Amino acid sequence: MENNLVFLESYTDFVDYGESRKISLSLESCIIFCIYKYCAPKGLKLKLVATKERKDVIAIEIMESGLEFADNEKISWQVTSCVFPVALLEDTIITGLCAVARHIAKYKTGARNSNEHEEGILGFRKSCLQAPNEVSIWTKFCEVDIIKTVREILICNKLNELPKHLVRFENHLSKPVRVHNVYKMARTMKKKNITRLEELKIIEEKIETEKKVRSSKSRKWKSNIRKASQIDSSVAIEDLNISHQFAEGPFFTLADLVLLPSYRILIQLIGISVFGSLLPLTLQWYERLTNIPEIKVINDIIDKIQCKLVSIDQTVIVPTTEVVSLYKCDPTRHNPKKKLFTKEEDIENALSTLKEGMMINVIANQLNSKWDWNNIPDGANPAAGHLPDARINRKSQQLENLTLAVLSVAKDGDKIVDFCSGSGHLGILIAYLLPKCTVVLLENKEQSLLRARKRVHDMKLKNVFFFQCNLDFFIGKFDIGIALHACGIASDLVLDKCLKTKAKFILCPCCYGSLHSTDRLMYPRSHKFKGVSINQYLCICHAADQTHDEHPLTQRGDLCMAVVDSDRARLAEEFGYTVTLSRLKPLSCTPKNNLLIGVPS
Structure with a gap:
């Protein structure tokens, strides 16, 4: 049975493809197809899944022979539970453009091209695009922002303003390279750039030195090449002379492959002259990339994509954006989350806006059971060495509370999803106690999920499945x-x-102070709390994190946590749920000890 597959969504069925050899794909699937062709991965098979074309998707048509379709009736529920593209590796699902691209890159065959990092297209420590888009500005740009830009221009008749994300990438290319190993990178490059003249000079110095010491005590000679290539870490990054030859710096990486098809389509839509005049660094990056010999396999695919030229206004507006890189660590980047609402009078004024009937009662925790961790096997037991000693007791108490809550509402055959599961402490325990239920561990950090997977396999649990993806x-x-x-x-x-x-x-929430409105979430969440302004709400959220032990503001922090979770509960009630808000016991097991349980009517 095949156990390492990549599934792409096709808007062309097998019959039509057999007649035309043309295939319609979403942009994300098209990008993954290009990466697959470039990497020619060993032991990883590509399959198309015929689906109905969605109204919110602009299909990209490519010509390719020899493609294989999956039998829709035999596709596993794990695959159909996710947004394409999807990779299936035994019992693990990987989804999301960058995560699937990384998965393919791990099976790449063939030699490195001359522009790649010595560790390959995943770069230093194989970390390229590893961080999920929820926390990484760079991954979000590659996986969300540029895709959105292409879609918007594909349906645009006339372009009056240059898309802001194109300007953001241009600014990124103009800024110093900011990666965690930038000084090592600078030293390596400097060492490689020592000229032949310098090498000859060093050899001459060696000969002279040997002459002087020949008659005296012999000593081990040390080359000055290493000394000449040293760069002190006090040197400003701007002075390292490392520029963006490619998207992530001087080396060609997977990020370039992810971005290339989108920019090929954008250049065809907008015109190379516009890029040359308004986005010159982007055009240089694109031309440098497409001139790499190994990229020909991708060029052959995307050159056949036909897109009509968009009409450009002669006075096209170039939007103003922050002139910063797309790296999260850029110190000049504006981060609205850093704004703290700490003034006492602001917090008190925010709390004064609460009206009677907005809050729900915090009830006593009624979940009681004679719990004996000695009966729990090592793989599901925090005391087995999966955690530092200082955390074992508190973590065990947290797991007891949530597990008892699940046991109180679960029935045989239920599918239970442990969201943001980390290394699986909660989900694995529940899977062991509920062998007739299916448990999904959903986590976007690869290493955490791998640790959970090893423990599950060691326990020989058959009811656990792994999803490496964003929510x-x-x-x-x-x-x-x-x-x-x-x-x-x-x-x-x-x-x-x-x-x-x-x-x-x-749910047992935490990090109330980091709540912020996004394009998907607006606060307050419920109609009951709409009278609270966003700034007042964020004041309350910030105060909700003041729940440390023996802190004079702990009582107020508990109240603010209850406010935020009451808002969440009221939202669920609007959807027909019965919701209870209680607290974990003992309260000392964690400062963030609210427990929300919701059951639909």
Whole structure:
């Protein structure tokens, strides 16, 4: 049985493809197809899944022979639970453009091209595009922003203003390279750039030195090449002379492959002259990329994509954007999340806006059971060495609370999703206790999920499946959604997933102070709390994080947590849920100890 597959969504069925050899794909699937052709991965098979074309998707038509379609009736529920493209590796699902691209890159065959990093197209420590788009500005640009830009221009008749994301990338290319190994990179490059004249000079110095010491005590000679290539870390990054030859710096990486098809289409739509005059660094990057011999396999695919030229206004507006790189670590980047609402009078004024009937009662925790961790096997037991000693007791208490809550609402056959599962402490315990239920561990960090997978396999559990993806990319049906300390807005995203699919939810939120409005979430969340302004709400959120032990503001922090979770509960009630708000016990197991349980009517 094939156990390593990549599935792409096709808007052309097998019959039509057999007649025309043309295939219509979403832009994301087209990009993955190009990366697959470039990497020619060993042991990884590509299959197309015929689906109906969605109204929100502009199809990209390519010509290619020898493609294989999957039998829709035999596609596993894991694959259909996710947004395409999707990779399936045994019991693990990987979805999301960048995550699937990384998966393909790991199986790449053939030699490195001369522009790649010595560790390959995944770059230093194989970290290229590793961070999920929820936390990485760079991954979000490659996976979301530029895709959105292409879609907008594909349906545009006349362009009056240059898309802001194109300007952002141009600014990125103009800024110093900011990666965590930039000084090592500078030293390596300097060492490689030592001229032959310098080498000859060093050899001459060696000969003279040997003459002087020949009659005296012999010593081991050390080359000055290493000394000449040293760069002190106090040197400003701007003075390292490392420029963006490619998207992530001086080396060709997977990020270039992800961006290339989109920019090929954009140049065809807007015209190379516009890029040359308004986005010159982007055009230089694009031409440098397309001139790499190994890129020919991608050029042959995307050169056949036909797009009509968009009419450009003679006085096209170039939007003003921050002249910063797309790296999160750029110190000049504006970060609205850093704004703190700490003035006492602001917090008190925000709390004064609360009206009677807005809050829900915080009830006593009624979940009681004679719990004995000695009966829990090592793989599901925090005491087995999966955690530092200082955390074992508190983590065990947290797991008890949420597990008992799940046991109180679960029934045989339920599909339970542990969102933001980390290394699986909660989900694995539930899977062991509920062997007739299916448990999904959903986590966007690859290493965390791999640790969970090893423990599950060691325990020989057969009811656990693994999804490496962002919350957005999971679209499957489920019966119970759980999340223990899903940070900030992640708790609200989990709540929305549960409300959409009418699933029960069990949430223990955290990081209230990092809540912020996004294009998907607006605060306050419920109609009951609409009288609270966004600034007042964020004041309350910030105060909700003041719940440390023996802190004079802990009591107020508890109240503010209850305010935010009451807003969440009121939203669920609007969807027909019965919701209870209680607290974990003992309270000392975590400062973020609210427990929301929702059951649809």
